[in-house]
Each structure stands twice: as C-alpha cells, then as structure tokens.
Amino acid sequence: MPPTRLTIGRDTTVCMSLAGRPGTFGSRFHNHLYAALGLDYIYKAFTTRDLPSAIGGLRAFGIRGCAVSMPFKEACIPLLDTMAPSAAAISSVNTIVNDDGRLSGHNTDYAAIAPLLVKHGVPASTGFVSRGSGGMAKAVVSALRDAGFSQGTVVSRNEAAGRALASACGFGWQAEATAAPMLVNITPIGMEGAPEATELAFPEALIAEASVVFDVVNLPPETPLIRRARALGKTVITGAEVATLQAVEQFVLYTGITPSEAQIAAAADFARG
Incomplete structure (x- = not known):
C-alpha cells in the first residue's frame, strides 16, 4: 500500500x-x-x-x-x-x-543515460546504432558521446534531423539500421498507444547479432523489443530504468x-x- x-x-x-x-x-x-x-x-x-x-x-x-x-x-x-x-x-x-x-x-533524461550504461557494464568501446532523431534522441545520443562512446551511427526517417544530430555528436548517419553490438531505440515504436505499438524497433536478425539492447520506451515497461532481446539472452536496458x-x-x-x-x-x- x-x-x-x-x-x-x-x-x-x-x-x-x-x-x-x-x-x-x-x-x-x-x-x-x-x-x-x-x-x-x-x-x-x-x-x-x-x-x-x-x-x-x-x-x-x-x-x-x-x-x-x-x-x-x-x-x-x-x-x-x-x-x-x-x-x-x-x-x-x-x-x-x-x-x-x-x-x-x-534535461534529466541526459543525466540518466551514463549511470545506466555503467550499471549494466557497457564499455564505451561498444559500437552502437541508435534509431530516432527527436528531443529524446538528442539527449541519449549526446549522453553516449559524452560518456566516451565514439563508434556510433544514427538511423532516422527524417534525414535532415538525423544527419544534424549525427554531425553534432560526431557520429555517422544512415537511413536503415545495420548490425552493431548495441542497438538503441529512441522512437515511439513499441510504445503503448502508438500506431507501431506491437512492432519491433529493429529487425530480428539485428537483435540476434547484438550484445546489448537499449529501449527508451517506458510504456509498457516490457516493449516488444525488450521482450525479444530478453528471450535471446541479451543484456537489456529498459525505458523503465x-x-x-x-x-x-x-x-x-x-x-x-x-x-x-x-x-x-x-x-x-x-x-x-
């Protein structure tokens, strides 16, 4: 109670x-x-x-x-x-x-990212692909940069916003996701109530190849992406955290x-x- x-x-x-x-x-x-x-x-x-x-x-x-x-x-x-x-x-x-x-x-989102990466033992040498280019993506990608991550690629539907974010943080941009040790979803895909609520933010083949899967979506706490990553035995970082x-x-x-x-x-x- x-x-x-x-x-x-x-x-x-x-x-x-x-x-x-x-x-x-x-x-x-x-x-x-x-x-x-x-x-x-x-x-x-x-x-x-x-x-x-x-x-x-x-x-x-x-x-x-x-x-x-x-x-x-x-x-x-x-x-x-x-x-x-x-x-x-x-x-x-x-x-x-x-x-x-x-x-x-x-921006307290920014402040939350680095401690979570440390908590889950994700070294800054880990390469990543992040999906998204909005306000939350700015916080997460900037936090990754400032935590020492240097091998990253930003993926987004909005090319202009995605390229701008990638350039500002010293990362690359591309239209479609490719394999990486860490996958980071910073879009509403998988969010309760969103049009893509039941979808995976990354293809299953890429989830299978990754070591770490990070989904910033908080609602539901267990998104389709997190559930799939858990089933495959991946290290997961959730939006609830x-x-x-x-x-x-x-x-x-x-x-x-x-x-x-x-x-x-x-x-x-x-x-x-």
Missing part, C-alpha cells in the same frame, strides 16, 4: 507533466515520494493542444515544476526564460522549474530533497504496479 498523503490545501505545491500521450508513471512515482516524505506537494499529468497557454499557466498558477515529454521537448524552449547547461547543450527540455515566475529548462533515474532528478529539482535508495525503489515499484 502507498503511504497516505497530506490533505490538499491552499498551500499545496503543484507539479505536473505535459505529454502527447500522458501516462501514469510520473504521477504515481512523484506522489508516492511526496507522501512517503510528508511533503505538501501533488503531481498531475496533462496533455495540451495549446502549448504557449499551457506554459503560461505554469507562471500564472505558480506551478512548481513540469515534466515535458514528446512532442513538446523542443517546442517549449522559446517559451522559457533560461536553459540549464543540460538542456542548452542539446536544445531539448524534459523538465521545467518555476522559480517565482522564472521558468528554466533542464531511464524513467526512474530521470524522475529522481526531477524530484530533487522540484523539492530540493534527495530520497533514499529504498524510497526510490518503493516509489518505482508502486509506479509500475
């Missing part, structure tokens, strides 16, 4: 998220930690067709923080006052912090408090339950 939260009142601090397809992970994760730590906060997920008005609402209503997911990670940037280095370096925002009406953009680490970074930005490892684990288990 989750801990019981405090009664919501006029002084309750509100945090939220904006996504094209709102999920439940963030709301359950953050609210669980608020209750466990006795914080007078509440978190709610939203979507919008009017991003400028939504961002204006953060200021108008004093919303403390806002997680940002596809397709708003780049579109929100002109609406902010300042950018933290983690977001400015890759022109992608996944977290907005409101300090007395001044909105700053951050990324979601947990980046959410912890957001929590610290919003509250100034770092939860314990046990509290984080309990919140993640509850969020996925």
Whole structure:
C-alpha cells in the first residue's frame, strides 16, 4: 500500500507533466515520494493542444515544476526564460522549474543515460546504432558521446534531423539500421498507444547479432523489443530504468530533497504496479 498523503490545501505545491500521450508513471512515482516524505506537494499529468497557454499557466498558477515529454521537448524552449547547461547543450527540455515566475529548462533524461550504461557494464568501446532523431534522441545520443562512446551511427526517417544530430555528436548517419553490438531505440515504436505499438524497433536478425539492447520506451515497461532481446539472452536496458533515474532528478529539482535508495525503489515499484 502507498503511504497516505497530506490533505490538499491552499498551500499545496503543484507539479505536473505535459505529454502527447500522458501516462501514469510520473504521477504515481512523484506522489508516492511526496507522501512517503510528508511533503505538501501533488503531481498531475496533462496533455495540451495549446502549448504557449499551457506554459503560461505554469507562471500564472505558480506551478512548481513540469515534466515535458514528446512532442513538446523542443517546442517549449522559446517559451522559457533560461536553459540549464543540460538542456542548452542539446536544445531539448524534459523538465521545467518555476522559480517565482522564472521558468528554466533542464534535461534529466541526459543525466540518466551514463549511470545506466555503467550499471549494466557497457564499455564505451561498444559500437552502437541508435534509431530516432527527436528531443529524446538528442539527449541519449549526446549522453553516449559524452560518456566516451565514439563508434556510433544514427538511423532516422527524417534525414535532415538525423544527419544534424549525427554531425553534432560526431557520429555517422544512415537511413536503415545495420548490425552493431548495441542497438538503441529512441522512437515511439513499441510504445503503448502508438500506431507501431506491437512492432519491433529493429529487425530480428539485428537483435540476434547484438550484445546489448537499449529501449527508451517506458510504456509498457516490457516493449516488444525488450521482450525479444530478453528471450535471446541479451543484456537489456529498459525505458523503465531511464524513467526512474530521470524522475529522481526531477524530484530533487522540484523539492530540493534527495530520497533514499529504498524510497526510490518503493516509489518505482508502486509506479509500475
């Protein structure tokens, strides 16, 4: 059972998220930690067709923080006052912090990648092929570069965006995926509710040849790609792991408090339950 939260009142601090397809992970994760730590906060997920008005609402209503997911990670940037280095370096925002009406953009996705690679024992000498060229792809590919990975290829349907990302990070670009020791999916393929929800992000032959399969899709926690890779005995890194680490970074930005490892684990288990 989750801990019981405090009664919501006029002084309750509100945090939220904006996504094209709102999920439940963030709301359950953050609210669980608020209750466990006795914080007078509440978190709610939203979507919008009017991003400028939504961002204006953060200021108008004093919303403390806002997680940002596809397709708003780049579109929100002109609406902010300042950018933290983690977001400015890759022109992608996944977290907005409101300090007395001044909105700053951050990217906690970027911060989550390197620790996961270390956790799973993936050396920087590992060659990779990544698929995707959007805001999340910028965070992941930039994090791979900054973690010392030098042998990579970006694959994307959008040639201009894919080439730009590859060039910015010192990698190659190509239209179709080829074999590599590590495959990284940074697209909505396999995401619950997406048109390609039941599809594999990479051909089965390439999955069979790879040693590591990394899928940033968080919903569902076990995507078709992750299920297939597990069945083949590959090392897998899941979007659920990324979601947990980046959410912890957001929590610290919003509250100034770092939860314990046990509290984080309990919140993640509850969020996925």
